[in-house]
Amino acid sequence: MVLDNFSLNISTVNGTGSQSANSIFVKSLFRSGYNVCGKNIFPSNIAGLPTNYAIRINKEGFSAYEDQFSLLLSMNKSTLEEDSKKLLPGSNIFYNSNLKLNPEDFSADHNYFGIPLKDLAKKVVKSPNLVKFLTNMTYVGLLTDLFKLDKNVVFEVVKDTFKSKPQVVELNLQAIEEGYKYSQENFDNSYTLYTPDKNLNADNVIMDGNTSAALGLVYGGCHFLSWYPITPSSSLAENYEKYSNKLLTNEDGEKNFACVQAEDELSAISMVLGAGWAGARAITPTSGPGLSLMAEAAGLSYYAEIPAVIWDVQRAGPSTGLPTRTLQGDLTSAAYLSHGDTEHVVLIPGTIEECFEFGEVSLNLSEELQTLIIVLTDLDLGMNQWISPQLKASQKKWQRGKVLDASQVNAEFKRYADIDNDGICYRTLPGTDNPAAGYFTRGTGHNLDASYTENPDIFVKNLERIKKKIDSNIDRLPQPYSSGQDNDFAIVCYGSTHPAVTETIAALKAEGLTVDFMRIKAFPFHAEVEEFLMAHKKTIVVDLNRDGQMHSLLLKKFPQTWDKVFSFTHFNGLPLDRHNLQTFVQKIIAGGSHE
Amino acid sequence: MSENSLGLTKKEYKGGPSTLCTGCGHDSITNHLVTALYESNTPPHLIAKISGIGCSSKTTNYFVDSAHGFNAIHGRMAPISTGAKIANKDLQIIGISGDGDSASIGLGGFVHLLRRNIPMVYIVENNGVYGLTKGQFSATADEGSTVKSGEHCYFDSIDLCSMAMTSGCGFVARAFSGDKKQLVPLIQAALNFNGTAFIDIVSPCVTFANHEGSTKSFNYVKENKFNLQEFGFVPKSDEISTDYEPGTSQMIKLHDGSFIALKKMNESEFNPTDYTLAMSEIKNAQDQKTVLTGLLYIKEDMKNFLQHEKTNTKTPLVHLEQEKIQPNQYELNQILQAFK
Structure with a gap:
């Protein structure tokens, strides 16, 4: 039977290098021309807990997660029973027979095939530590044979993955070869996938949304990023710094960006406000708990009208919740983050391309609307492997909003005067060489020239204008x-x-x-x-x-x-x-x- | 009317009228700041006045009216200043905070700003009391002191100067709001320091902490103050005068070529470049219930945040326009090869 749709579950223990093995297999499918996606269902832990990797191959281009699998590759004895529950009846389970499973525990619904994967790895290397990693690589060889992939494609992926370490390449190739050989010699029940279109992915990439977002920020003109480590957003900040070091650094080492790992999220967002106030395009990536900590500063951005962007890669809350699982649970909290009347602009990308685009879009909007923009993705989009068309650098001009320079500002300047009647006022930046440019930004009640006031009418008018500013500019936001x-x-x-x-x-x-x-x-x-x-x-x-x-x-x-x-x-x-x-x-x- | 080298009068460094209580120590500090900025020839448009929340934080409104100011949220002066300075390194950041703002709600930001050595002047106007919320203890109130209601402070105070030193700050000073002679040159030196210059200024709260049981009242500080040095600041362009003869004075050269001249007081052997000595003197003074004022510690040869390899920005980020920095599609394609 030719398989047009197939989901397999690779069940491993985290911290054993299974992520590399899984990525190599997914990328091999991608290069072979299959429509594939890979989702890592991992624990909040460094090493030793169960982790699952769901791979789906679909001829029609569907890439959603399927909670029922047609094949289980089990490298984790402790979860075999649980993993089997999600396996369709009649499906095969390939398991590492070195784990010494008890055949009495096997269910009648499935067919069990033991492979001494650890022994295969031991043929390649002796050090117990390396055996642990290479054991996972042997199953890449097994799967390569079971799905009749071109072994050379897999080998090329391994070479590209570890290219700077020839010795690592060699050991991994040997381990894959062992798994491949064992499968050829022992199994004839291979899977016949649909014939792939070899050119399908010629112009595509396979990547996660955090990487795409990081690149989008580099191309979208992000001068400053501050962050506090939190799953699942950390890789966005790390990738921003990595690519900025590459793309936004002059030959003499001068940086055309800054990336600061802050002491907490209170500081991360405050640094963004400081930078935005001074005239830089600035962002802080975070996740739910960080978003909660940023609430007070969100109100300051909203009320004092300071450009800022928060990029929230959502995880499962409330509280610490399930830090490594996905949810869209921060939507209402983002929409009204902070005390008082605050209705923020929230942007929600849904594809890898949009993660890239929304970097520039969010920075533009923060400066155009002079307010906080919150971008919401989630762990699934942020950290899992999605096929996407090649990313394209935008040809558009960065929108920097209404900023008066020293030659444009005069004694009539009032920071919060709605000159254009669109709710958006003109601002000046610190450092503007004109005595009329200075004003006093405050989170307290202020009048048109930014002076303190408790006047009831002025307070009402100001809050109404801020609402108008956003509501009358909805057309600038990404269309549904x-x-x-x-x-x-x-x-x-x-x-x-x-x-x-x-x-x-x-x-x-x-x-x-x-x-x-x-x-x-x-x-x-x-x-x-x-x-x-x-x-x-x-x-x-x-x-x-x-x-x-x-x-x-x-x-x-x-x-x-x-x-x-x-x-x-x-x-x-x-x-x-x-x-x-x-x-x-x-x-x-x-x-x-x-x- | 006299002018500084920029052709500006002192008036042009003044701000709006203060709304603090008459006689507040903070207003004296504001006046000394105006004098120091004027005498330092600091271009007003490059000044960025940043503060948190509290009586002290209000004072950013009371000097250099034409400069940009940012009276933000409680405890966040430090990270907001960090962001502003990194965005535009040309700015002269004057951060004004209080003991509640820096020693309690903003303690994390305070410590980490110093650790990063963000170039700026960081002033704490320290009165040991929450004034705006009507007289509660702050974390810098001394054990055994009382608030106006008579309530006793049971805990040791947080000493911001020793904390600044352990956090890596290279310019740590303590002063008294009423001592213009000492404070003005201290601020001038702080403005010329290549990194965070921290000054903890004891500033009596006339309404809530100017009574007998307070250790931050005018009378207490006047009677128990111990000046480490007579302090002078010698700008780069000035010749070193005979007042600062070698041997009797210690001259500390700042990175821009200006000098701090320290005339030792009271036969003291104090040397502000000696970290261990400074720490022990701060502790001794605390034990003797005296207020040690002057330049407590200085370390000139430190890199500031913007001089490290990792964060080495030269052109202010705010001046980096699209044409100058946006990479091209070819470079993007190169990177995307890893995802194919």
């Missing part, structure tokens, strides 16, 4: 993506659930049910979001959180749609699998109502 039209039913989603939702829609279509689709990319919402909801009899809103946070925001903004929008939620920390959503949509369309 939509497809299909004039059908009665629709699905609305945001961020990383895009692949699962589009696959659901395709599956429904195959059953004769056509539904429209919209992916929201920004809050506050564009007018067309409201039009879209009004134009459909029923719309299902997909959230990766318990409370249906996007659903609530839509109802808050468009209360007249209350009987037309339905909330679908998924919040177990794993990426969305389409099956539950599909069932839910069918039920709602068939006449299900609000529970």
